[in-house]
Amino acid sequence: MQPNRTLQILNKAAREKYGVLAAIAYNIEQLTALVRAAESKRSPLILQLFPSTLKQLPTLAHAAAVAVNSATVPISLHIDHAQDEVHIREILTTLPVDSIMVDMSHYEKEENLEKTRVLAKECHERGIAVEAESGRINGGEDGIAGTGNLEALFTTPEDVEDFIKAEIDILAPSIGNIHGDYGPQGPALGQIHFDRLESINKQTNDRVLVCLHGTNDFTAEIMKRCIENGAIKLNVNKLLLEVWNEFLRQNASKMPLVKLIDMGIEILQKETERWMDICGSSGMA
Ligand SMILES: [Zn+2]
Numbered sequence: 001m002q003p004n005r006t007l008q009i010l011n012k013a014a015r016e017k018y019g020v021l022a023a024i025a026y027n028i029e030q031l032t033a034l035v036r037a038a039e040s041k042r043s044p045l046i047l048q049l050f051p052s053t054l055k056q057l058p059t060l061a062h063a064a065a066v067a068v069n070s071a072t073v074p075i076s077l078h079i080d081h082a083q084d085e086v087h088i089r090e091i092l093t094t095l096p097v098d099s100i101m102v103d104m105s106h107y108e109k110e111e112n113l114e115k116t117r118v119l120a121k122e123c124h125e126r127g128i129a130v131e132a133e134s135g136r137i138n139g140g141e142d143g144i145a146g147t148g149n150l151e152a153l154f155t156t157p158e159d160v161e162d163f164i165k166a167e168i169d170i171l172a173p174s175i176g177n178i179h180g181d182y183g184p185q186g187p188a189l190g191q192i193h194f195d196r197l198e199s200i201n202k203q204t205n206d207r208v209l210v211c212l213h214g215t216n217d218f219t220a221e222i223m224k225r226c227i228e229n230g231a232i233k234l235n236v237n238k239l240l241l242e243v244w245n246e247f248l249r250q251n252a253s254k255m256p257l258v259k260l261i262d263m264g265i266e267i268l269q270k271e272t273e274r275w276m277d278i279c280g281s282s283g284m285a
Contacts, residue, residue: 020234021234021240021281022078024049029261030268031060036269037268038075041273043283047075049064073285079097079100102119117166117167130170171200172213177212179213184217211235212231215239223278
């Protein structure tokens with residue numbers, strides 16, 4: 001079997017101590033901009049699609065897979081926050097993905113762990129790597145079932161061991177990070193528990209790789225501190241895409257569509273390149 005692309009990218013980053021952007025795309029223009037940034041910066045990259053996007057744009061995963069296979073830098077395709085077991089099994093058997101987040105965090109812990117363990121086995125049989133969320137990260141993102149009235153739970157040392165036993169490859173801890181917006185100033189002082197992140201990373205001792213969710217409004221400094229404390233896979237959504245959104249809001253009625261597409265791609269590419277520099281992945285491909 002081929003070595004898993006997502007894990008190869010993340011293992012190298014863990015060894016050489018830099019972070020890798022795991023960037024959400026909602027359409028082909030964003031996908032193109034992200035790949036161009038990786039090529040131009042000679043940076044590894046993980047492309048991420050939401051399950052809701054797979055349903056909305058059924059061909060996008062195939063376009064992403066073509067980009068992954070033709071790129072001259074290491075890129076992989078990951079499905080973020082897959083929460084529906086039927087859909088997860090459909091993804092595994094029909095789409096060319098390298099890794100998937102099996103997110104059962106809306107179940108109570110025992111059920112979460114059991115479902116994660118069963119699905120992780122099925123993924124591994126197909127050479128697909130598995131990410132899971134320990135504790136509970138509050139907030140909502142596109143197409144993700146909200147955590148409702150359930151309280152955010154920080155990841156404990158026991159959680160870490162339990163998820164490693166469930167044989168996952170990538171752990172997304174809850175350390176004060178939230179899904180959604182922190183506000184224009186970014187996370188408040190003390191909101192992100194860097195010490196908790198560091199101790200989780202030490203505890204994993206290379207048995208799993210650590211992923212950080214909830215990076216909207218992050219400053220460069222907070223991002224760097226997360227990487228220093230062990231976060232290797234950095235899930236980014238609005239952090240990159242806001243420049244695209246803002247450009248469209250300002251210009252959609254003012255220029256021809258083709259120009260809008262070209263300029264939008266260029267703006268998002270530049271912003272992605274800037275964050276690759278911040279994460280230290282530029283030149284590491
Ligand atoms: Zn997330």
